Amino acid sequence: MLTKKGLKPPGYLKTGTTIVGVVCKDCVVLGADTRATAGSIVADKNCEKIHNMAPNILCCGAGTAADTEAVTDNISSQLKLHRYHTGRESRVVTALTLLKSHLFRYQGHVSAALVLGGVDVTGPHLHTIYPHGSTDTLPFATMGSGSLAAMAIFESEYREGLTRDEGVNLVTKAICSGIFNDLGSGSNVDICVIEKGKTEYLRNHLTPNPRTYISSKGYTFSKKTEVLHTKITPLKELVDVVQVGGDAMEE
Amino acid sequence: MILRWILYYHQKEILRGLIEYPYVTGTSIIGIKYKDGILMAADMGGSYGSTIRYKSVERLKQVGKHSLIGASGEISDFQEILKYLDELILHDNMWDDGNSLGPKEVHNYLTRVMYNRRNKFDPLWNSLVIGGVKNGQKYLGSVSMIGVHYEDDHLATGFGNHLARPILREEWREDLSFEEGVKLLEKCMRNLLYRDRSAVNKLQIAKITEEGLTVSQPYSLKTFWNFAAFQNPTVGATGSW
Numbered sequence: 164m165l166t167k168k169g170l171k172p173p174g175y176l177k178t179g180t181t182i183v184g185v186v187c188k189d190c191v192v193l194g195a196d197t198r199a200t201a202g203s204i205v206a207d208k209n210c211e212k213i214h215n216m217a218p219n220i221l222c223c224g225a226g227t228a229a230d231t232e233a234v235t236d237n238i239s240s241q242l243k244l245h246r247y248h249t250g251r252e253s254r255v256v257t258a259l260t261l262l263k264s265h266l267f268r269y270q271g272h273v274s275a276a277l278v279l280g281g282v283d284v285t286g287p288h289l290h291t292i293y294p295h296g297s298t299d300t301l302p303f304a305t306m307g308s309g310s311l312a313a314m315a316i317f318e319s320e321y322r323e324g325l326t327r328d329e330g331v332n333l334v335t336k337a338i339c340s341g342i343f344n345d346l347g348s349g350s351n352v353d354i355c356v357i358e359k360g361k362t363e364y365l366r367n368h369l370t371p372n373p374r375t376y377i378s379s380k381g382y383t384f385s386k387k388t389e390v391l392h393t394k395i396t397p398l399k400e401l402v403d404v405v406q407v408g409g410d411a412m413e414e
Numbered sequence: 415m416i417l418r419w420i421l422y423y424h425q426k427e428i429l430r431g432l433i434e435y436p437y438v439t440g441t442s443i444i445g446i447k448y449k450d451g452i453l454m455a456a457d458m459g460g461s462y463g464s465t466i467r468y469k470s471v472e473r474l475k476q477v478g479k480h481s482l483i484g485a486s487g488e489i490s491d492f493q494e495i496l497k498y499l500d501e502l503i504l505h506d507n508m509w510d511d512g513n514s515l516g517p518k519e520v521h522n523y524l525t526r527v528m529y530n531r532r533n534k535f536d537p538l539w540n541s542l543v544i545g546g547v548k549n550g551q552k553y554l555g556s557v558s559m560i561g562v563h564y565e566d567d568h569l570a571t572g573f574g575n576h577l578a579r580p581i582l583r584e585e586w587r588e589d590l591s592f593e594e595g596v597k598l599l600e601k602c603m604r605n606l607l608y609r610d611r612s613a614v615n616k617l618q619i620a621k622i623t624e625e626g627l628t629v630s631q632p633y634s635l636k637t638f639w640n641f642a643a644f645q646n647p648t649v650g651a652t653g654s655w
Binding site: 186255256259260285286287288290298299300301302311312314315316318319321323340343344 | 573576577578579580581583584601604605608609641642643644647648650651652653654655
């Protein structure tokens with residue numbers, strides 16, 4: 164009925180986004196903003212756009228939120244199985260190949276644009292993956308609606324051989340550029356630093372958009388609900404499970 | 415019969431602007447206010463679709479005594495605008511009253527022109543930047559092809575909106591010296607050169623102060639393409655491309 168009056172239903176949830184990655188000396192720094200939009204409404208003010216692929220590989224996702232979530236979860240599971248099979252740490256190119264084959268098979272209908280970064284035995288790596296399945300290997304990369312604002316910062320300030328802290332500062336600056344200059348990006352800055360053997364996820368590393376007016380009293384509900392009657396029923400076990408030797412079901 | 419007559423005499427109006435695309439286009443313009451006046455930068459490229467057809471197009475032009483206009487978009491429409499402005503300045507001079515039109519007046523005139531053309535569905539396909547100094551007052555204004563107009567301390571058109579504006583918002587200050595202003599403009603132009611496909615490495619910078627107006631000779635920016643990671647991107651990641 165409302166559509167007749169001209170109300171358009173919100174399009175699927177997109178992450179109109181700024182995501183970036185930078186390769187520093189021996190480490191990779193990934194950054195993302197935290198705004199998820201459904202049309203012109205901000206659906207989630209503080210969502211997580213940096214997904215775990217492996218302990219040493221992380222992936223930022225832009226595009227349709229469901230697609231980025233599903234595809235990274237799927238490939239993350241595949242990587243885990245692969246780790247069990249091979250007994251080795253996952254490599255970034257493995258994640259890259261799995262992701263790009265998946266996306267190519269779906270001919271661009273899986274609308275996920277990803278920035279994949281990680282450190283493995285062969286060193287630090289950073290790749291971008293486009294919805295149709297093409298990839299780039301880059302020292303610095305940006306994706307999402309705020310990618311031009313962030314790329315402007317990178318193109319003017321990237322140098323080779325950045326240290327970890329310089330990398331984090333550059334990434335923060337680039338994400339802030341996206342947050343303040345792009346309407347599809349906003350709220351906070353998430354950072355992830357991946358080094359050999361160590362991954363640091365700095366959730367809400369910077370919060371440049373706090374709520375302006377917060378009531379000092381907090382919020383209380385006006386009327387307390389009256390308790391009329393209390394009855395407690397303890398849950399009882401009907402069956403006793405006894406383990407008779409052997410291995411318990413393996414995890 | 416009557417229909418044919420109507421069509422014959424009013425063909426131009428009826429069909430006016432129903433089909434219009436830009437053909438030869440200029441890319442971004444960047445303008446900033448600095449301590450002594452206004453600085454504007456534009457490259458000299460005229461693209462014909464996806465070819466860079468003309469490489470010596472002057473997109474920054476003087477208007478009267480006090481102002482400079484820069485245009486991005488359709489070059490032929492810019493030339494038309496220059497003709498209108500020529501007439502405007504001529505009539506202003508003919509009054510011979512000691513007054514001369516400043517950048518604010520030129521900006522307002524162009525806003526009216528652009529908006530009226532837009533209302534007739536026959537726009538002049540340009541984004542204009544007008545800058546100037548008159549009686550010590552610095553002025554920097556922008557007009558788009560649909561008549562959106564505003565004034566600001568730093569402006570950009572076209573791709574400059576996305577690539578230059580974030581840098582200008584971060585690094586522009588009220589008291590930039592001439593050298594600092596040029597450096598800031600060059601930083602933005604270099605960015606555009608790297609990331610805008612229709613940019614060419616041949617640019618002009620214009621300076622407007624109370625004393626006068628100069629448009630520099632064309633020159634090119636130094637660029638750096640030799641990051642080790644770009645030379646051999648997949649050296650560490652066998653199997654990727």
